[in-house]
Structure formats: C-alpha cells, structure tokens
Amino acid sequence: MSFRRIIFWTHLVVGVATGLVIFALAFTGVMLTYEAQIKAAFDPSVAPTADYTEMMSADDIMKIAQPAFPGETATLNFYSDASKPVSVSAGRHEAKLIDPYSGAFIEADSNPTEGFFGLMENIHRNLAMGFDSAGSQMVKISNVAFLFIILSGIYLWLPRKWKWSFIRQKIFFQKMPTAKARDFNWHHVFSFWVVIPLVAVVGSGAVLSYQWANNLVFAAAGLEAPQGRGQGKGMWAKSSGGGTSSLPAEQLVSFQSILDKAEGVESNWKTISIIVPASDQAKTVDVLIDTGNGKQGATQQTITYDRESGEVASVKGPDEMATPTQSLRRYIRFLHTGEVYGVIGQTLAGIASLACLFLVWTGFALAWRRLISPLFRPKAKPTLSMR
CATH class of the missing domain: 3.10.450 (Nuclear Transport Factor 2; Chain: A,)
Structure with missing residues (x-):
C-alpha cells in the first residue's frame, strides 16, 4: 500500500470516528461566532429617570463596586456608550452590572441570550456533560483528531498532476453529473477556501485541550509554558501596588x-x-x-x-502589560474565537465553522458510498456458458 493510500485511509477512518463530535463543535462554533455582539445588543440599557437625573460619580460607583468581589482583583468598567451600564468584573464570566444613575445592581438574568449561549458553550466544551466528563474528553480528542484530518487533508488535496483542469475542480464549485462527484467537489472546495482560518481555530483548540500541546507551542516560541488551567481573574487586571498614602x-x-x-x-x-x-x-x-x-x-x-x-x-x-508567556497564552485563547483580530477574525472563524458542517456532511457521504453502499448492491449472478 502506498504512503498516499495509508494517509487516505487514516484520514477517512479518523474522520468517520470523530465526525459527529466535530459536527457538534462546528455547529456550536457557528452559533457562538458573534456571541459578544449579540449579548451586548440584549444587555440592559440605562438612562436618566425622573428620580435619578444625573449619573453618579466614579467615586460613588466605586464604593458600591468594592464589596462585589471581596478578596479578588476586580475592575470597574466604564463604556464610551453612555447607554451601557457600568460593570464590575473579576474574570471573563464574573461580572455584575450597575446602573450609574440609581447605583442599583442590575439582575444578571436580565439578558435573554445568556441561557442560549451558556448551552452552546457547554456543548462546545464538553458536549453538555460537565467539566472533566467523558464529553470533555471526547471534545479534546476530537480537537486533536480534527487537526490531523486537516493536515492530512492538505496532503490529499494536492493534485497528482498540476494541470489547471485538475486544480479548477478543487478550488471552484462545478456542476457535476452525479451526487458522488458533487460531494467530492464540495469537500475539496470548502476545505481549500477555509484551510487557513480552520488551522488557526482547530490548532488553537488542540493547544487549549492538552497540556502537552501547550508545552510544544510555548517551547517552539522559546517560552516556559504555563501549567494548569488559568485562574483568569482578568488577565491584565493586576494592581501595580503603589502602597498606601499618608493622606486621608x-x-x-x-x-x-x-x-x-x-x-x-x-x-x-x-x-x-x-x-x-x-x-x-x-x-x-x-x-x-x-x-x-x-x-x-x-x-x-x-x-x-x-x-x-x-x-x-x-x-x-x-508589550509591557504582560510577560511574553501571558501574551502568547492570551493570543492562543482568542485566536480560537477569532476575536484577537476583531470582527474580521470572528467572521473568518464563523465561516470556517460553517464550512466544517459541509465538510463533515460531504465526508460522511463519500465514506458511505465507499464503505457501506457496496454492501447493499446485488451481486451479479454468474452466467452459464453453452457448449
């Protein structure tokens, strides 16, 4: 068996074995593409009222915010959009909203999208089975498996003959005579156009999944890899500790x-x-x-x-706000969502996730026709020759 056929069959078997989990990750990835923007659109807004006509000073809001997260490094966040409430936060998911006019805390469940995105994140991280569950392990394994599928797919995509007629069928959608030919065409075209963002999203996902993958990336960068899960009370939220003033x-x-x-x-x-x-x-x-x-x-x-x-x-x-290790860790974390490159990065990550759905579908269809369909084909009856 040639090396190419070994890669092909490994690519196919790994894809079939992990395809359903990859489909779930891709689907939830699409749903989470604009999570931050959608949540922000449904966040409660604030405005003056008859009872509270002026915004409170930052000092008054600080007094309200200080007890919110005792013993933790917290940040008080003010937004250029005056309709947004002030927030006090300690980490990515720990935040409380404050109405800067009344000084009252706004109930966290007032955002109707919170439950939906919470479910999507749980499925994306552990198939909604809980932290450190079998679902979590399946997601981690599938992340690494998908990275192998992508890299082996790049090798298999390369045409044996570098002629435009062959290349065109792998980079542009073509009208094909059969469903099998169509799926083959779609599988190659989708993979070609999203391979770069897909490697970024899936590769960073693999690094986030396993400490050994994390170690490899940081070693390649000449840095010492952080150990364990980040405690994450705000990656940059760290006081410089200027001491206490003698003034009241x-x-x-x-x-x-x-x-x-x-x-x-x-x-x-x-x-x-x-x-x-x-x-x-x-x-x-x-x-x-x-x-x-x-x-x-x-x-x-x-x-x-x-x-x-x-x-x-x-x-x-x-460049001075964090160590190179912290900066790389942050980069990897938000490369996975594309947010490190703003809305454009988010969009590319979302498109790559959407393309993944078609890749899984066409991959299963091609595998079915190769492995399962032949089992149901009627066998040709031998013909008797007349002598």
Whole structure:
C-alpha cells in the first residue's frame, strides 16, 4: 500500500470516528461566532429617570463596586456608550452590572441570550456533560483528531498532476453529473477556501485541550509554558501596588478626576477600566484604556495615576502589560474565537465553522458510498456458458 493510500485511509477512518463530535463543535462554533455582539445588543440599557437625573460619580460607583468581589482583583468598567451600564468584573464570566444613575445592581438574568449561549458553550466544551466528563474528553480528542484530518487533508488535496483542469475542480464549485462527484467537489472546495482560518481555530483548540500541546507551542516560541488551567481573574487586571498614602482618603484625587483624565488619553476609547484598589487610601490607581474589543492586547494600555497629585506615575503599552508567556497564552485563547483580530477574525472563524458542517456532511457521504453502499448492491449472478 502506498504512503498516499495509508494517509487516505487514516484520514477517512479518523474522520468517520470523530465526525459527529466535530459536527457538534462546528455547529456550536457557528452559533457562538458573534456571541459578544449579540449579548451586548440584549444587555440592559440605562438612562436618566425622573428620580435619578444625573449619573453618579466614579467615586460613588466605586464604593458600591468594592464589596462585589471581596478578596479578588476586580475592575470597574466604564463604556464610551453612555447607554451601557457600568460593570464590575473579576474574570471573563464574573461580572455584575450597575446602573450609574440609581447605583442599583442590575439582575444578571436580565439578558435573554445568556441561557442560549451558556448551552452552546457547554456543548462546545464538553458536549453538555460537565467539566472533566467523558464529553470533555471526547471534545479534546476530537480537537486533536480534527487537526490531523486537516493536515492530512492538505496532503490529499494536492493534485497528482498540476494541470489547471485538475486544480479548477478543487478550488471552484462545478456542476457535476452525479451526487458522488458533487460531494467530492464540495469537500475539496470548502476545505481549500477555509484551510487557513480552520488551522488557526482547530490548532488553537488542540493547544487549549492538552497540556502537552501547550508545552510544544510555548517551547517552539522559546517560552516556559504555563501549567494548569488559568485562574483568569482578568488577565491584565493586576494592581501595580503603589502602597498606601499618608493622606486621608478625602484629600486624595478623586476617581472621577482620574476617569476624566483617562478619557482624554484616547479619543476613540471603548472601555476604561479602573483596577479597584484594596484600600481607600491607595497611593496609586491603575487604569486600563481599551480601544478594541477587550480581547486584543495590542489595543490596550495601562496608565498608573498618582492619587496624591493626580499626575501620571507610569504608562505601560501593550508589550509591557504582560510577560511574553501571558501574551502568547492570551493570543492562543482568542485566536480560537477569532476575536484577537476583531470582527474580521470572528467572521473568518464563523465561516470556517460553517464550512466544517459541509465538510463533515460531504465526508460522511463519500465514506458511505465507499464503505457501506457496496454492501447493499446485488451481486451479479454468474452466467452459464453453452457448449
């Protein structure tokens, strides 16, 4: 058996064995493509009322937010969109919304999309069987298996004869005489046009699935791989620890004044996050200014303000805000969703997931015709020759 046939049969067997799980991952991947934007569209909005006509100061909101996550590094997030509530968060999924007019916490279940996206994420991560379950292991195995399917598929896609007539059938949809020929054409065309985003999405998924894969990537980058699951109380939410001021809290520069200064740093800011200080008399306060979607390290900077003078104590650009290991870990995490490249990246990841559905379907159809259909074909009866 030739090397190409060995690769082909391995590609086919692995695809059939993991196809249903891959289909589930691709389907939920499509559903989760614009999760952040859809959730934001259904987030509760805030506006002045007859009872609360003015927005509270950042200092008053800080007093409300400080007890929200005791003992954790939390951030108080203000948005350029004035209709969005202020949020206090400690990690990706731990956040509480505050109405900046009344100061009341907004119930978390007020977003009707929360349950749907929660279900999609559970299926995507562990087939809705729970953390560290058999479903979780199946997802991890299927991630690595799918990466093999893609890489072996690249090899099998290469035409044996580099002629335009052969190549055209593998990069453009053609009108085919049979269903088998159509599926063969679609399988190659879809894989050709999405191979780059697919490698990025599935490869990062494999790295997130297994520590050994994580180790390989970080070793290739010349870095020490982080061990274990990230505790994730905000990858950048870390106070610089400027100590405690000898001045009483009421003599320190207000958080509102610091927020006003931060708003003037970047005219196109989207989010300004104040790292909640552990003490009312903290000498400095760290403010993260984000002009992107919150997942792109290159769009963020941290400014440390001296609360005694109100002056800038230090500025950290994207390259200084995290170690190379932290930056790579963050990049891999949001490469999987495409969010590291903004809306364009999300869209490409979603298109790749959608194409996957067709790849699984056409792959199963081709495997059925090769392996199962022949079993049901009537065998030709031998003919008797007359002598």
